[in-house]
Amino acid sequence: MANTVIKGGFLMLEEGIRKAWGVRVEGHTIVQVGPNESLTVSAGDKYIDATDKLIAPGFINGHMHMYGVLSHGISADAVVTDFTSFLEDFWWPYVENRIDHRLVEITTKWACVEMIKSGITTFMEVLEGPNSVPGALDIEKRVVESAGLRGILSFEACERISPENGQVGLKENIDFARNNNKAGSLVQGMISIHTLFTAGKEYIMQAKKAADELGCGIHMHLSESVYEPNWVMEKYGKRPVELYDEWGYLGPHVLASQGVQMSPKEIDILAERGVRVVHMPLSNCEVGGGVAPIPRYLEKGVTTGLGTDGYVNNFFEVMRGAFLIHKAYHQDPQVMPAAAVYDTATAQGARAMGRDDIGTIKEGALADIITIGLDTPTPINEKNVYDQLILFRNPEDVCEVMVNGVLLKEQGKLLTLDEAAIKDELREATETFWTFS
Secondary structure (H helix, E strand, C coil), X not given: CCCEEEEEEEEXXXXXXXXXXXXEEECCEEEEEEEHHHCCCCCCCEEEEEEEEEEEECEEEEEECHHHHHHCCCCCCCCCCXXXXXXXXXXXXXXXXXXXXXXXXXXXXXXXXXXXXXXXXXXXXXXXXXXXXXXXHHHHHXXXXXXXXXXXXXXXECCCCCHHHHHHHHHHHHHHHHHHCCCCCCEEECEEECCCCCCXXXXXXXXXXXXXXXXXXXXXXXXXXXXXXXXXXXXXXXXXHHHHHHHCCCCCCEEEEECCCCCHHHHHHHHHHCCEEEECHHHHXXXXXXXXXXXXXXXXXXXXXXXXXXXXXXXXXXXXXXXXXXHHHHCCCCCCCHHHHHHHHCHHXXXXXXXXXXXXXXXXXXXXXXXXXXXXXXXXXXXXXHHHHHHHCCHHHEEEEEEXXXXXXXXXXXXXXXXXXXXXXXXXXHHHHCCCC
């Protein structure tokens, strides 16, 4: 593996930008960060002239459903009236229950195309597809490793289909995490369950015990709409977070996605227990779930990441959503400033994944790096850089993408994936998938 020197027009650090700074990468690691003229350049090094670009850490997609592309543009007879209807009348019968191994492979390829193009270098995947296990996560792993991305893969285990199917889903997670959670592995695993309304206490605590024994994280969807809080209140007389806390489930190892319909008390409990949260602003709008109280999470010190949910995988659009939606909802233009949104997409997003060695440009960090073109019609400077990136840049402005010291995109061209061939394959598969009997 050749060492790489990237000299930039600007370099994005956690504390802000530096003009005419760059990085030196040796193997998988950033070993030098500083002014361009200070960087060591040795014979045989690969040199990237990014003096007309901004060097930044790769984005962290904290919640992904790679198979979700199969629903993009789908026409089904189901009439969706609320979140429950979205799941029961549309998503489960028309999409999720019909996922098989071939579709897992094809959709994983396309998801990797979209993520690399958008500057995403790490993602957390939740595969939903009760009829795709066992073996689905191994298929995803092969594709993700070939693409070169850093992935945390999980299967959404639950008892919705049957108790027996629920055990198969748990085993999928456990076996994958046990086999892949090794130091230096680009692709690792996490335990994942669905919700309180698709899994009972015994099952959920069985999943937690497995995560504890493996020393890995555990994920669940949490209160994506009013349905789960209302269901849990009717069945248990408590709100979801209160129930999880009573069971002894919560802790720093827990990653909760969505977290939309939350009470102030629930947010306080999550903060006290060190639970991490991932925000999906656009998909929350799609299902009519509501607007998550992200400003309050951040105020309370809850580590918060940002995710696409497999819906709109243009990460710049997702960042724009997080920047704009909360301002409209709270009728306050100061809510969710661009710098805070950018943090959830990078350093804080990495911490939400339990990592402090990615999502940042610093010596000793893993070399997950992107470059972004600076040809904005108005200048980029230290005061406006976050707004310029989030509001006025797009995937086509991402020029280089490096993961673990390896280039996956250079001068705007994908190096590890054939986008046109994958698109053709996906279109053909989707035509068949959209044929409902």
